[in-house]
Amino acid sequence: MRFAIATLLVSIFALGLGVGTGCCQSKQEAMRLLNEARKLSADGRPIEDTKKAVDKLAQAIAILEKLGLKEAVASVAISRGVGLKELGDFEQAAKSYLKSLAIKRELGDREGQAELLQELGIVYDALNRPLTALQYYDQAQAIQKELGGKKALGQILNNMGVVYKNLGRYGAALDHFQRALAIKREVADRKEEAQTLRSMGTVYQSIGNSAKAMESYQQVLNVRREIGDRVGEADCINDLGSVYLDWGKYAKAKEYWTSTLSMAKELESPILEYNSLHNLGLVMESLGEYTSALANFERAQQVWLAMARNPLKSGALKRMWTMRARVQGTEAAVPLIENEVRSYEAAGKSSESLQPLLATLYLDLGETEKAEPIVRSGGLFANLGRLNLLKARYPAARGYYRQLIKAAETSKNADDLFMGYTGFGTASEELGDLPGAEASFRKAVDHTEQIRAQLNRGDREKFFDVRVGGFYRTAPYEGLARVLTKLNRPAEAFKTSEYTKARVFAESLSSVQEGTGFDLPQEVIQRDADLSDQLSALKRNQQSAYERNNEEAVTSLGSQIKGIEGQLSSHIKDLRRDYPLFAATKYPEPMDLDQTALTDGEWALSFDVTDTCVLVYLTRGKTLVKTLLKPILRKDLDALVRSFREPLEVGSDQEVVKKLSTFDFISGRKLSELLLGEVLADVPPNEPILIVPDDSLGVLPFEMLVIGGAGEVKTDKKIPYVSGAEFLGDRNPVSYYQSITALTLARGAAKAGLPADRLLVMADPVFEPDDPRIKELGQQRQEVLLKGLPERLMSVKMETGVTFPRLPLTGELSNFLKDLNPDVTDQYTGLQAVKWVLLEKPLNRYGSMVFATHGYFGKDIPGVQEPVLVLSLVNQEAEGDGFLRMTEVMGLKINADMVVLTACQTGLGARITGEGTMGMGRAFQYAGAKSVLMSLWSVAEISSVTLMESFFKQMKTGKNKLAALKLARDEIRKNGYDHPFFWAPFILVGETD
Numbered sequence: 001m002r003f004a005i006a007t008l009l010v011s012i013f014a015l016g017l018g019v020g021t022g023c024c025q026s027k028q029e030a031m032r033l034l035n036e037a038r039k040l041s042a043d044g045r046p047i048e049d050t051k052k053a054v055d056k057l058a059q060a061i062a063i064l065e066k067l068g069l070k071e072a073v074a075s076v077a078i079s080r081g082v083g084l085k086e087l088g089d090f091e092q093a094a095k096s097y098l099k100s101l102a103i104k105r106e107l108g109d110r111e112g113q114a115e116l117l118q119e120l121g122i123v124y125d126a127l128n129r130p131l132t133a134l135q136y137y138d139q140a141q142a143i144q145k146e147l148g149g150k151k152a153l154g155q156i157l158n159n160m161g162v163v164y165k166n167l168g169r170y171g172a173a174l175d176h177f178q179r180a181l182a183i184k185r186e187v188a189d190r191k192e193e194a195q196t197l198r199s200m201g202t203v204y205q206s207i208g209n210s211a212k213a214m215e216s217y218q219q220v221l222n223v224r225r226e227i228g229d230r231v232g233e234a235d236c237i238n239d240l241g242s243v244y245l246d247w248g249k250y251a252k253a254k255e256y257w258t259s260t261l262s263m264a265k266e267l268e269s270p271i272l273e274y275n276s277l278h279n280l281g282l283v284m285e286s287l288g289e290y291t292s293a294l295a296n297f298e299r300a301q302q303v304w305l306a307m308a309r310n311p312l313k314s315g316a317l318k319r320m321w322t323m324r325a326r327v328q329g330t331e332a333a334v335p336l337i338e339n340e341v342r343s344y345e346a347a348g349k350s351s352e353s354l355q356p357l358l359a360t361l362y363l364d365l366g367e368t369e370k371a372e373p374i375v376r377s378g379g380l381f382a383n384l385g386r387l388n389l390l391k392a393r394y395p396a397a398r399g400y401y402r403q404l405i406k407a408a409e410t411s412k413n414a415d416d417l418f419m420g421y422t423g424f425g426t427a428s429e430e431l432g433d434l435p436g437a438e439a440s441f442r443k444a445v446d447h448t449e450q451i452r453a454q455l456n457r458g459d460r461e462k463f464f465d466v467r468v469g470g471f472y473r474t475a476p477y478e479g480l481a482r483v484l485t486k487l488n489r490p491a492e493a494f495k496t497s498e499y500t501k502a503r504v505f506a507e508s509l510s511s512v513q514e515g516t517g518f519d520l521p522q523e524v525i526q527r528d529a530d531l532s533d534q535l536s537a538l539k540r541n542q543q544s545a546y547e548r549n550n551e552e553a554v555t556s557l558g559s560q561i562k563g564i565e566g567q568l569s570s571h572i573k574d575l576r577r578d579y580p581l582f583a584a585t586k587y588p589e590p591m592d593l594d595q596t597a598l599t600d601g602e603w604a605l606s607f608d609v610t611d612t613c614v615l616v617y618l619t620r621g622k623t624l625v626k627t628l629l630k631p632i633l634r635k636d637l638d639a640l641v642r643s644f645r646e647p648l649e650v651g652s653d654q655e656v657v658k659k660l661s662t663f664d665f666i667s668g669r670k671l672s673e674l675l676l677g678e679v680l681a682d683v684p685p686n687e688p689i690l691i692v693p694d695d696s697l698g699v700l701p702f703e704m705l706v707i708g709g710a711g712e713v714k715t716d717k718k719i720p721y722v723s724g725a726e727f728l729g730d731r732n733p734v735s736y737y738q739s740i741t742a743l744t745l746a747r748g749a750a751k752a753g754l755p756a757d758r759l760l761v762m763a764d765p766v767f768e769p770d771d772p773r774i775k776e777l778g779q780q781r782q783e784v785l786l787k788g789l790p791e792r793l794m795s796v797k798m799e800t801g802v803t804f805p806r807l808p809l810t811g812e813l814s815n816f817l818k819d820l821n822p823d824v825t826d827q828y829t830g831l832q833a834v835k836w837v838l839l840e841k842p843l844n845r846y847g848s849m850v851f852a853t854h855g856y857f858g859k860d861i862p863g864v865q866e867p868v869l870v871l872s873l874v875n876q877e878a879e880g881d882g883f884l885r886m887t888e889v890m891g892l893k894i895n896a897d898m899v900v901l902t903a904c905q906t907g908l909g910a911r912i913t914g915e916g917t918m919g920m921g922r923a924f925q926y927a928g929a930k931s932v933l934m935s936l937w938s939v940a941e942i943s944s945v946t947l948m949e950s951f952f953k954q955m956k957t958g959k960n961k962l963a964a965l966k967l968a969r970d971e972i973r974k975n976g977y978d979h980p981f982f983w984a985p986f987i988l989v990g991e992t993d
Contacts, residue, residue, distance in 0.1 A: 026063050033060040034076070041083065054083040061099075074103040074112070081119065090126045097123065114143040118156055121163075130163045130552060137163070154183035158196050165203050168541060168556035173203050194223040194232060201239060208537030209530075210247045217243065234263045234272055241279060245286070248457035254283045274303040278316045285323065286462075288865045294323035311344075312353035321357055334361050359383055363390065363470060381407065382416060385423045386470045389430075398427035412546030414451050419469035421447060422476045429483055437483045444476030452507075454539040457529075462865065464504045474500060478610035482629070485615055490627035494617050495590050497608035501694065501739040502588035505919060520579055528575070528586070531568045538564060581749040585926060588741060594622045596740050597747040602690065603683050606740060607675070609634060609695035618679050619740075625682055630674050634695070640674075641696045643667040648981045649937055660720040660979050661713045668706035676705060676728065688733045688962060688992065692740060698917045699857075699936055703729030704984035713979065721978035729969070733962045735988045738918035746925045746990065756847040756895050759825040761818070763852035764811035765833040765872035765882075767804040773830050774874065785831075785874050804870050809941035810852035810902065816949050817850060820956070834872040835884050844895040844928070850948075852902045855934070856883075857916030867916035867923075869901065886916070889923040898961065899924045900951075901934035902944050902986075921989030931961055931990035943982040947972050962992035 033056045040053035057080040064073045081096035097120050104112040117140035124133035137160045144153040161176035177200045184193040201216035217239045224232040241256035257279045264273035277300035284293035297320035304314040311317065325333035337358050344351040355374050362371035363383070368390050375383040381404035388397035401423035408416035425440030452463050464473045477500040484493035538561045545553035575583035598604060600621045608615040614637065616628040644667040650659050683689060691702050704727050711725025728734065737743045766773055769786050811829050818825045828837060833853065857867040866886045873882040921932040935944065950971045954964035969983040977983060
């Protein structure tokens with residue numbers, strides 16, 4: 001309250017000069033009150049003393065008014081206003097300032113008026129009355145122009161810019177900041193110059209213009225370094241990190257926040273250390289490096305506690321527990337958080353902040369009895385609704401979700417609306433209220449699209465993996481398809497299921513918007529990114545304005561959103577005309593069956609896995625022959641798929657014969673009955689079937705589903721084999737597509753003419769630093785290679801245990817293919833099988849491409865949150881890592897008839913998903929390949945190499961791909977590799993001709 005002290009001294013001085021002897025007693029009383037207030041308002045005094053000081057100032061004002069000392073009244077009223085502002089009582093502060101302003105006007109004190117008008121602007125802004133604040137700032141601005149008070153004018157313009165920013169009127173905000181900046185530069189106030197530049201940076205962030213935000217923050221950084229403001233420099237670096245995080249450029253965000261962490265120690269700033277650690281945790285979480293994220297959140301919490309802060313008020317606390325559940329598993333995390341709760345309660349501290357998280361973990365585990373008392377005591381409608389859903393109390397669940405919707409429609413809380421609509425739809429469906437369920441699911445879908453539109457780039461690519469209140473973001477889409485099926489509207493259900501697949505895949509483009517691939521001009525890609533970023537930023541700000549009841553900002557942002565939506569709509573229209581494949585992939589539209597590219601007589605079997613059932617669509621050409629709803633919980637289907645696959649996932653340390661002898665015929669028959677039981681009667685034998693899998697079905701080769709015979713595994717020969725069983729692959733040739741929409745797009749974008757005739761082979765890469773091929777090199781070359789080995793490889797091993805053993809026989813496959821096509825084959829093995837070599841080549845020269853290496857299609861590798869092919873992890877360029885990502889594949893320009901991915905493996909995490917498998921196939925198709933042959937688990941090298949050799953031989957004789965694959969399978973089965981482990985993993989994704 002230094003300003004208050006100064007004005008008090010002026011008031012006391014004025015009293016001494018202006019009070020006559022006849023008023024001595026009143027004068028002394030006023031002097032006493034002012035002196036006491038001055039002492040109470042000294043720096044370092046507790047807040048209670050400020051309250052006492054304000055009361056004493058009120059008493060002094062009453063005496064001074066009776067004495068007729070207007071100047072003193074005005075000065076003391078200012079002091080009281082400052083005190084009230086410090087106490088957060090802005091209404092009374094405004095009244096006190098207005099009292100002083102009236103006197104200043106009466107006395108003709110223009111300078112005093114300007115100062116008070118500026119203070120009133122600040123107070124009314126704090127009262128969330130921005131238009132009134134602007135009126136006062138305008139009056140203050142006019143007076144300061146008259147007086148020539150440039151420094152004060154610069155501050156007023158800056159304050160007005162802040163108000164306009166909060167109103168969502170970003171153009172006006174930038175105009176005022178720029179005018180303020182010019183004045184601050186004119187008066188050479190470098191510190192204030194930096195502050196205004198920072199304000200401009202926040203505006204650019206608010207409108208999604210990350211490049212301009214970076215430019216502003218960089219100027220701030222330069223100024224603060226010039227004036228030696230290390231604290232301000234750290235703040236600016238923190239701002240830069242936040243821009244990179246929003247931009248999805250996690251490596252740069254990590255670099256900046258690592259820097260502020262170092263500065264925190266130098267500046268001895270625990271709060272900077274806490275913020276740096278917390279932000280680094282967020283970056284690591286976004287990168288999928290969950291162990292590192294957990295370590296940073298834990299360190300942040302320790303710093304928070306060392307500051308003697310309330311442990312439950314720490315933003316790192318919830319993230320810490322969420323990461324523990326992610327890293328250690330929910331079951332392992334629950335006892336830890338239970339102990340934490342007990343320790344708080346034993347120390348007499350409230351554990352209120354941890355209780356909802358504990359309840360959520362219980363509900364995730366299905367432990368409803370443990371969750372119920374916490375949920376009921378918490379009284380949160382979302383948790384109460386979820387609890388009652390899990391306990392099949394559907395009327396109660398619907399009631400709680402109805403209350404949640406009602407509350408959320410007022411508060412405009414986005415997640416609550418999502419949970420409310422989705423939960424109400426789910427409960428209504430269980431109660432048989434199908435029209436009510438349909439209406440609620442449609443609202444949930446629309447709202448989900450609105451939420452997605454608000455996300456920054458980094459969050460968009462993971463959007464559909466997020467679970468909120470027990471519901472994945474795909475839940476309302478799946479629920480709508482399910483209900484439409486029950487309402488006997490199968491065509492609409494099929495359309496919805498297809499749109500869901502297309503929508504989920506579209507998010508994979510979020511991380512490649514700045515790329516130079518896709519056969520689009522860079523300026524078109526940049527415009528697409530800019531418009532998406534601007535729209536998401538504006539919608540995010542509007543959501544925040546809704547939640548703050550800031551109607552002026554909601555209205556202002558609404559008009560800006562409408563303008564950007566118009567620009568985006570026009571942009572998408574241009575894309576659909578000029579770049580139809582990109583437009584249809586990035587901005588999918590629901591597609592009716594008669595709009596698809598399915599040909600007459602072509603059989604397609606599509607699946608949609610939902611939480612409570614599997615939807616099965618059998619089509620022939622553009623006719624929907626049959627729609628089935630097969631009741632099975634998603635978790636039970638996952639368990640069945642896992643059980644069926646598990647004997648085929650042979651680790652390097654396992655006995656192959658023993659493992660293969662446990663082939664699960666029972667699970668195979670159950671899956672066959674579930675997925676094919678009422679379908680095969682309609683499809684004649686030997687007719688090709690196109691499979692469109694979903695979710696966990698994407699890691700299931702339908703060819704090996706058991707459709708007949710008792711079946712047993714025999715081990716009387718060197719290699720285990722199957723006897724007495726019939727598989728789907730024996731009855732019908734099978735191929736795959738990620739979706740019918742993807743099929744339609746691929747066929748529509750097929751390049752005219754014949755593909756190129758050359759063959760590219762990348763095989764037997766170097767994965768480990770102790771690979772013998774490295775040791776064969778000279779000492780100097782070894783040191784260079786090992787020094788460049790990416791740290792990320794080490795973290796993969798430490799955090800997941802994932803290793804990539806050498807595949808020496810793939811080198812033999814490479815040699816075979818070279819011998820088969822000696823003049824047209826380009827062969828890259830060992831240290832030459834690297835990503836940078838691939839990316840430098842003109843890939844449209846190759847009609848066939850073979851990647852004989854590991855693939856990883858899960859999301860468990862730290863820093864790799866999408867499917868990858870693993871090329872050489874040694875011999876990297878700077879900052880390279882050897883992982884060829886799905887989004888990088890989409891940016892390639894190829895003209896291949898066939899791409900082969902052999903010796904792959906699929907990562908099966910806690911939640912099985914086959915979207916990565918199908919996604920990688922679609923990525924190559926998007927890049928220009930007609931078909932992709934890939935394996936769904938790590939396969940035996942001898943059999944896989946033999947199968948590939950046979951496949952290419954058959955192709956060379958003119959067989960189509962599906963026939964060539966069938967003949968190659970038959971050949972290795974006759975040669976002793978008759979167990980599905982050897983012949984079933986290879987699936988053909990895409991076109992068969």
